[in-house]
Amino acid sequence: MSVLSEVLASNAAYAEDFGDKGELALPPARGFAILTCMDARLDPAKYAGLAEGDAHVIRNAGGRASDDAIRSLVISYKLLGTKEWFVIHHSNCGMEFFTDDVIRGLLASSLETAALGDDGFYDVGTGPGAREGDYIDWLTITDQADSVTEDVRRIKAHPLVPAGIGVYGYIYDVTTGRLVEVPAATEAGRAG
Amino acid sequence: MSVLSEVLASNAAYAEDFGDKGELALPPARGFAILTCMDARLDPAKYAGLAEGDAHVIRNAGGRASDDAIRSLVISYKLLGTKEWFVIHHSNCGMEFFTDDVIRGLLASSLETAALGDDGFYDVGTGPGAREGDYIDWLTITDQADSVTEDVRRIKAHPLVPAGIGVYGYIYDVTTGRLVEVPAATEAGRAG
Numbered sequence: 001m002s003v004l005s006e007v008l009a010s011n012a013a014y015a016e017d018f019g020d021k022g023e024l025a026l027p028p029a030r031g032f033a034i035l036t037c038m039d040a041r042l043d044p045a046k047y048a049g050l051a052e053g054d055a056h057v058i059r060n061a062g063g064r065a066s067d068d069a070i071r072s073l074v075i076s077y078k079l080l081g082t083k084e085w086f087v088i089h090h091s092n093c094g095m096e097f098f099t100d101d102v103i104r105g106l107l108a109s110s111l112e113t114a115a116l117g118d119d120g121f122y123d124v125g126t127g128p129g130a131r132e133g134d135y136i137d138w139l140t141i142t143d144q145a146d147s148v149t150e151d152v153r154r155i156k157a158h159p160l161v162p163a164g165i166g167v168y169g170y171i172y173d174v175t176t177g178r179l180v181e182v183p184a185a186t187e188a189g190r191a192g
Numbered sequence: 193m194s195v196l197s198e199v200l201a202s203n204a205a206y207a208e209d210f211g212d213k214g215e216l217a218l219p220p221a222r223g224f225a226i227l228t229c230m231d232a233r234l235d236p237a238k239y240a241g242l243a244e245g246d247a248h249v250i251r252n253a254g255g256r257a258s259d260d261a262i263r264s265l266v267i268s269y270k271l272l273g274t275k276e277w278f279v280i281h282h283s284n285c286g287m288e289f290f291t292d293d294v295i296r297g298l299l300a301s302s303l304e305t306a307a308l309g310d311d312g313f314y315d316v317g318t319g320p321g322a323r324e325g326d327y328i329d330w331l332t333i334t335d336q337a338d339s340v341t342e343d344v345r346r347i348k349a350h351p352l353v354p355a356g357i358g359v360y361g362y363i364y365d366v367t368t369g370r371l372v373e374v375p376a377a378t379e380a381g382r383a384g
Contacts, residue, residue: 003223003224004276006222007240008371010239010240011370011371013241014238014241014369018368022366022368026231026232026233026286027232028232033230038225038249038250038268040221040244040245040248041218041244045237045238046237047202048202049198049206050235052234052235054232056231056232058252058253060263061268066263067259067260068261070328071253071328074328075286076230077305078298078305079289079290079298079305094267094272098271103267103270103271106271107270111352111353111354113270113271113272113273130352132350132351136259138267159322160322161303168196176210177203177207
């Protein structure tokens with residue numbers, strides 16, 4: 001079965017058993033938001049105990065506090081009333097395994113998927129590539145605790161974020177499923 | 193119990209019953225990605241039938257093909273091998289209920305949450321506000337079928353996206369849990 005058929009079949013089963021979820025209100029019932037990575041191994045609803053209707057979930061490569069994540073967070077509190085936010089990066093994140101220079105070079109040489117070799121280097125591939133990757137900040141990560149702390153700081157310092165919002169910084173351990181606190185982020189994220 | 197304590201308690205229970213999920217590989221096992229809205233009522237793992245490890249999930253306000261979503265999608269295929277992408281907006285989305293001018297005005301007058309009155313207008317609130325909202329494109333939505341189609345088109349036309357990637361456009365109906373196809377997006381999203 002194709003991916004599309006599989007997704008639609010799963011969706012039909014979900015809708016069949018939808019219960020009273022059609023009556024949920026638009027604003028998150030539990031008043032918080034989670035910013036986390038797109039990584040396939042992470043299921044924030046499961047790892048943080050969310051039912052449908054509970055909380056906003058924002059996800060991108062790395063779980064970074066990008067301009068677009070800030071856009072989403074501001075809408076989350078300003079129009080939909082969230083008051084606490086989690087920034088959750090994770091161990092073994094793909095964003096640790098390359099730099100801006102690496103991905104720009106790979107995209108310039110080929111648009112096809114670059115396999116990661118046993119030697120820890122990506123296949124360069126053969127064209128056609130494109131140089132547009134040079135204009136993107138890929139928001140790669142060197143150290144997870146640092147990236148969580150920087151992102152919490154960026155959010156707290158943003159002129160559109162009121163001081164009263166508490167921001168919590170955690171790292172999700174993909175080998176255990178546990179959330180591990182980042183103390184420097186906790187310090188930076190305190191509600192004022 | 194506070195939100196933080198609740199999340200940590202739920203996480204401890206999840207980790208307790210983690211099974212062999214610690215051995216999942218980094219690249220998505222089913223080779224696809226979903227771009228959808230941060231809305232609390234949406235659980236993409238549930239509505240599309242994803243287990244941990246299956247697929248990348250990217251979420252922002254509206255599920256829009258923002259520059260940051262494009263960054264994430266390019267990493268998703270270029271380094272982690274996904275070949276099919278879903279763009280899934282939804283009915284009753286908060287992004288339909290305001291315009292750039294409205295949210296810029298609200299943020300300029302106050303940073304606190306603006307309640308939506310019975311008259312369909314947001315409370316203006318009292319200061320301090322900030323004008324930084326003027327520099328953000330809020331990516332609001334007028335019509336869901338149009339926004340899905342535009343976003344699929346933008347992704348397909350992006351110079352870093354190879355023609356071979358198929359992009360599917362759907363609207364999730366929050367009253368039924370069903371994914372409804374957007375035919376114009378299907379047309380625009382075909383793999384070349």
